Amino acid sequence: MIELNVNNETSKLVSVVLGTAHSNGSTPKIEDAYDPKSKEHILAGTYPLEVDMVEEMNAFEKVLVKYDVKVYRPELIENYNQIFTRDIGFVIGDVFVKSNILPDRELELEAIQYVIDTIDPSKVVRPPTEVHIEGGDVMLWGDHVFVGTYKGSDYKAYITARTNVQGVAYLKKMFPNKIVKEFDLMKSKIEARDNALHLDCCFQPVGKDKGIIYKRGFREEADYLYLVDLFGKDNLFHIKRNEMYNMNSNVFSIDENVVVSEKNFSRLNNWLRKKGFIVEEIPYAEIAKQEGLLRCSTLPLIRE
Template sequence: MIKLNVQDETSRLKAVILGTAKSCGPIPKIEDAYDPKSAEHIKAGTYPLEKDMVAEMEALNAIFEKYNVKVYRPKVIEDYNQIFSRDIAFVIDNKLIKSNILPDREKEIEAIQYILDTIDPANVVETSDDVHFEGGDVMLWKNYIFIGTYKGEDYADIITARTNMKGVNFIKELFPNKIVKEFDLVKSNTNAKKNALHLDCCFQPVGKDKAIIHKEGFRNEEDYNFLVNLFGKENLFHISADEMYQMFSNVFSISNEVVVSEKNFTRLNTWLREQGFIVEEVPYAEIAKQEGLLRCSTMPLIRE
């Protein structure tokens, strides 16, 4: 049996589900793209190739092996994108909460059923279809649960809006002892530089007291100021719209000391090392073309 335990984003990782790029299917039609960045690369003829994405994920897998992390992989479904395991479920404390994912992606949860079968069923939580959240929008820090959402009246028309207020309130009820704080994120179906697909696309804590942040990812400046006050401005690494687009905030922590980052993120990686972090660099630029990076393709099950 897997004994789930995730209290935060940065404690020592023991077990994780890492997505797979194997048999991820043909290049999607432009009208089937789920986000503006994928659409851009489909149009430009630069959409990532399966072999390149498989190689990138294996590079990440090798880092996990180096740190003795137990890695689970989804069963491979033919011609199906299963890279972003963070979207389909997430763990808070000892509970695994299944997301209500975009209908086209429902098979992804079936591919990890063999893992779910080893978890106490009392700790696997499902919701009704009108409650929306994805793991990229849910982030744990001390006694807080940070949740990215979108409060615009056009929520139903915005394919990049993945977590609604019903989702936020569901988490509030499930964890009455935590402080649940939602953040209203900037969304765009068409402009990838003005679209925070999930909270982890514009913010993420690293180590014990630092974080990466993109101010313009928040619709409400008060939400940004809340994080500045909580972390202290000197502890925040601010990223530009272009750096957000490249997914600078979507790194992944193996521990409070070790951060896995994309090898081209020179400015960020230099800052992390200056703060005393060990930075494990991997190539992930092809996967980034689908508007997701390291945090998006991992789903921690156990952190110490």
């Protein structure tokens, strides 16, 4: 049995589900793209190739194994995108929450059922159908659960709006001992540089008291200021619009002092090193073209 335990984003990682880029399928049709960044690359003829994405994910797995992390991979579905395991479920404390994802991604959840089967069934929950939550919008920080959402009345019109207000209410009810704080995110169907698909596209904690943040990812300045007050301005690395577009906030912590980052994030990686972090740089720029990066590809099960 797996004894789940995740209470923050940065404690020493023990086990994780890492997605897979094998048998990823052909380049999607423009009308089937879920996000503006994928659309941009489909139109430009620069959509990532499976061979390159497999190489990037292998590099990621190699780093995880180097730090003695137990790595699970999804069962393979032919011609299907299974890279972003963060969307399909997440762990809070010792509870596994199955996401209500876009209906045509349901198979992704089935592909990790063999892992879910090793968890105490009383610790696995699935919200009611009207509740939308994806793991990229859920971030743990001690007593806090930070949740990205979209409060616009046009929520239904946005395929980029992934966690609704019912999702926030569900987490508040499920985890009454946590401070569940929602953040209203900027969404765009047409411009990836103005679209925070999930909370981890514009914010993520690193280490014990630091974080990466993109101010313009938040629809309300008060939400941004909440994090500035909590972490302290000097502890936050402020990314620029193009850095947000390249997914600079979507790194992944293996430990409080170890961060896996994309090798081209030179400004961020230099800041992290200055702050005392070990930065494991890997290539991940091809996967980034699908508006997801390192955190999006992982589903942590146990952190010490």
